[in-house]
Amino acid sequence: MGGVPRFWRSIDNRYRLIGTRCKNCGEVFFPPRVVCPNCRSDGEMEEVQLSGRGEVYTYSVVRVPPEGFEDKAPYVVAVVKLEEGPLVTAMIVDCEPGEIDVGTPVEAVFRRISEDGEDGVIYYSLEFRPVREG
Amino acid sequence: MLRRDVAIVGVGMTRFGELWERSFDDLFVEAGLEALEDAGMGGDEIEAMYVGNMSAGRFIDQEHVASLIADRSGLTPIPCTRVEAACASGGLAVRQAILAVASGMYDIVLAGGVEKMTDVTTEEATATLATASDQEWEAFHGITFPSLYAMIARRHMYEYGTTREHLALPPVKNHRNATKNPKAQFQFEITVEQVIESPLVADPLRLLDCSPVSDGAAAVIVCPLEMAKEFTDTPIVVRATAQASDSIALHDRDDITTLKATVEAAKTAYKQAGVEPEDVDVAEVHDCFSIAELVAVEDLGFVEKGEAGEAYHDGMFEIDSDYVAVNPSGGLKAKGHPVGASGVAQVVEIVEQLRGEAGKRQVDGAEIGLTHNVGGSGGTVVVHIFERAD
Numbered sequence: 001m002g003g004v005p006r007f008w009r010s011i012d013n014r015y016r017l018i019g020t021r022c023k024n025c026g027e028v029f030f031p032p033r034v035v036c037p038n039c040r041s042d043g044e045m046e047e048v049q050l051s052g053r054g055e056v057y058t059y060s061v062v063r064v065p066p067e068g069f070e071d072k073a074p075y076v077v078a079v080v081k082l083e084e085g086p087l088v089t090a091m092i093v094d095c096e097p098g099e100i101d102v103g104t105p106v107e108a109v110f111r112r113i114s115e116d117g118e119d120g121v122i123y124y125s126l127e128f129r130p131v132r133e134g
Numbered sequence: 135m136l137r138r139d140v141a142i143v144g145v146g147m148t149r150f151g152e153l154w155e156r157s158f159d160d161l162f163v164e165a166g167l168e169a170l171e172d173a174g175m176g177g178d179e180i181e182a183m184y185v186g187n188m189s190a191g192r193f194i195d196q197e198h199v200a201s202l203i204a205d206r207s208g209l210t211p212i213p214c215t216r217v218e219a220a221c222a223s224g225g226l227a228v229r230q231a232i233l234a235v236a237s238g239m240y241d242i243v244l245a246g247g248v249e250k251m252t253d254v255t256t257e258e259a260t261a262t263l264a265t266a267s268d269q270e271w272e273a274f275h276g277i278t279f280p281s282l283y284a285m286i287a288r289r290h291m292y293e294y295g296t297t298r299e300h301l302a303l304p305p306v307k308n309h310r311n312a313t314k315n316p317k318a319q320f321q322f323e324i325t326v327e328q329v330i331e332s333p334l335v336a337d338p339l340r341l342l343d344c345s346p347v348s349d350g351a352a353a354v355i356v357c358p359l360e361m362a363k364e365f366t367d368t369p370i371v372v373r374a375t376a377q378a379s380d381s382i383a384l385h386d387r388d389d390i391t392t393l394k395a396t397v398e399a400a401k402t403a404y405k406q407a408g409v410e411p412e413d414v415d416v417a418e419v420h421d422c423f424s425i426a427e428l429v430a431v432e433d434l435g436f437v438e439k440g441e442a443g444e445a446y447h448d449g450m451f452e453i454d455s456d457y458v459a460v461n462p463s464g465g466l467k468a469k470g471h472p473v474g475a476s477g478v479a480q481v482v483e484i485v486e487q488l489r490g491e492a493g494k495r496q497v498d499g500a501e502i503g504l505t506h507n508v509g510g511s512g513g514t515v516v517v518h519i520f521e522r523a524d
Contacts, residue, residue: 125275
């Protein structure tokens with residue numbers, strides 16, 4: 001995934017689910033953006049903490065994994081709609097593929113997501129898991 | 135608008151497939167020579183070249199391929215430029231050639247596309263194709279290219295009631311069409327049952343929903359319309375060239391069941407050409423996955439949003455349909471998908487169709503043709519509209 005600096009730059013966002021909000025139009029973005037795509041030079045971004053709660057907007061089950069994910073397959077990937085508005089791509093963990101559907105409530109959870117590759121980095125990130133009753 | 139009318143006067147392409155015995159440069163040269171021969175040219179006439187190529191750097195460890203191609207073609211010192219927009223690289227190369235001629239800078243320009251994908255393993259090819267998605271925020275989480283289109287399919291099924299059987303219909307049609315195309319990678323038929331029972335790749339998409347890994351090249355020669363008769367009796371005029379962009383990641387879109395870049399590029403193209411979707415007789419659309427063709431015919435305005443599945447059920451897009459024939463070549467699914475070449479090969483097919491030279495897969499009386507080439511999951515779309523000029 002491009003090595004240590006590339007991962008390190010976005011650790012706050014990945015580990016703590018920090019997004020950005022445009023002070024001009026109020027829209028919240030995750031992944032974070034430097035420029036608001038609605039307001040461009042009229043906008044101004046500030047950091048915003050996201051709750052990590054949302055629901056599955058769409059999903060798939062990866063059966064043919066890329067390098068680094070071999071021991072996880074089959075695994076569920078999804079676009080999750082966060083309660084603050086943005087859609088975010090993530091893995092859905094702690095579940096069987098059959099448990100997930102469009103609309104399933106999910107919450108963010110910290111996970112090791114792929115093995116150390118050639119550059120020695122072990123990648124961690126916030127992923128999502130189904131919200132369990134009780 | 136174009137400052138002067140532009141026509142296509144020569145086309146060529148290699149067979150598509152796993153062409154172990156052919157190199158990257160061999161493929162391009164073969165397609166280019168066929169296009170020159172088709173236009174009755176020797177090669178000296180070509181003033182510039184544009185080459186669509188997605189990822190020679192990863193597929194064959196070679197960058198700087200534009201000059202490599204000019205060199206191997208014996209066309210140095212003419213300027214040769216590589217353009218890249220993932221799987222839309224080829225369509226973009228054609229568009230650059232058209233713009234270069236329309237501007238008056240050059241008269242005769244060759245646009246080609248080439249990809250050599252089978253020198254690497256399937257895993258490496260899969261990882262390379264995934265670079266067309268957002269590496270940091272999609273691929274990082276284990277997303278593969280099939281899984282992106284699978285998520286489009288899942289949401290399309292949820293919102294519009296599209297079924298698993300509907301998804302199987304474009305691949306079945308495209309394989310049937312490819313049996314009539316001697317240059318196609320898969321010249322055999324498949325059934326709906328075979329699609330539905332093929333191995334899962336990324337639910338709900340299965341192996342036979344997916345276009346293959348392929349080698350191949352294609353080339354077209356463009357010139358001002360007023361010069362076209364010097365080279366061919368049947369010049370094909372460019373009625374529209376349009377391109378649009380969208381977010382590279384699915385999650386940054388308001389609606390992932392539609393490719394907004396297709397809608398925008400098509401709107402521009404129809405306006406430029408002064409035609410409506412129902413005027414199109416034949417279309418080559420970007421069917422990298424089964425769901426992609428269903429979404430394409432909706433976004434191009436051939437059917438209402440959400441109604442593609444039933445339209446396929448009714449046979450609206452067959453070669454002998456009196457509506458619009460879609461992917462008579464076999465499409466990316468069955469003709470093959472050497473990613474940088476695909477957009478150019480679409481134009482080759484439409485030119486042959488409009489000339490009436492498409493053999494067994496000829497669409498009767500085709501006069502207006504459209505090509506639709508998508509990069510990534512819709513971050514780039516190129517749409518062209520062509521018409522017979524004679």
